[in-house]
Amino acid sequence: MNTTLSNAQIMDMEHRKRAQLINSISGFRSVALIGTIDTQGQTNLAIFSSIVHLGSNPPLLGFIMRPDSVERHTLSNIMETGHYTINHIHQKMYEQAHQTSARYPKTMSEFDATQLTPLFKEGFMAPFVAESYIQLGMEFKERIEISINQTSMIIGEIKWIHFPDHCLSEDGFLDIEKAGSITSTGQDSYHTTQLLQRLEYAKP
């Protein structure tokens, strides 16, 4: 049997229930850890599940930032330094990754709180997550305000990519499943994946 809910019924739901439903209905999510540092050297690490591909030339990714969330240290650090990292999450670290969503004070780095390891390389200012197999070094480009609900999209350009050799195909496709990257749904559900198939470029 199927259930139908109207907008009015959705708006009448208790707010945590509605948040669970609407967060899960958007589909599987690009979940990753965003690493930053402030100009005093204080690191921060936060989980985001709204990373979206914007284009390949130049290589741009966006993510959505809520105004009142624990992610605020991420935003202030990006604004201070212009740099951040995006680090894929795998099966052996998703519990630590989820734990970064707790409201720690700014003086407590989520790296310390979750025992994930900050990794600095290539003279890049922001910390990578050593445990991650796929790591991106990002340069801030633009913040777009989404006035309808006071969120922002943060847009950055990919400056560095680190990945395991054996995951790269001849045609440029990176097999992130082979690298163990996972996906999430809703606010708290984590999933591994199983390849169905890569399909050919579709023609009429």
Next chain:
Amino acid sequence: MNTTLSNAQIMDMEHRKRAQLINSISGFRSVALIGTIDTQGQTNLAIFSSIVHLGSNPPLLGFIMRPDSVERHTLSNIMETGHYTINHIHQKMYEQAHQTSARYPKTMSEFDATQLTPLFKEGFMAPFVAESYIQLGMEFKERIEISINQTSMIIGEIKWIHFPDHCLSEDGFLDIEKAGSITSTGQDSYHTTQLLQRLEYAKP
């Protein structure tokens, strides 16, 4: 062994290879079919893998639209009618879903071309996909231009949700894996999922 690529190396790649790499590096994607109709009654169906949750109160989703793509009929129909549907994809229909990305002329509906079934209900103007288990009826709210690479984010509010009863949890979480929804990576890779765990709300 690991590979490191700099921005300059990425920009030097052959463009199709770069597109494959950058499309796969953003993580697993929210992939779904967007159904629309024009004021003449001509339906359109297109696959999108950039759907992103923007907020629950009101319930808002966004997706990214490229200016020069086959998705242009989707955009013009949304602008004409103000409505569209988002339909999850499952294992028995992903090949048809992928086929909607072929460049059909506007007079050829992708519903006909792929033998997916348009479904009209609740007086809602845009067609749902009958084969999909999770279907959303959306009302257009706002188009945000992303000038850095001439893409747009289309923002809509959820007006109707249809889903199988047995997928809804007590706390509002909708188990889209149980509903058979799949995810994608890159431009052409489709994946089922396997639950690791739902985690508790994280506290310091």
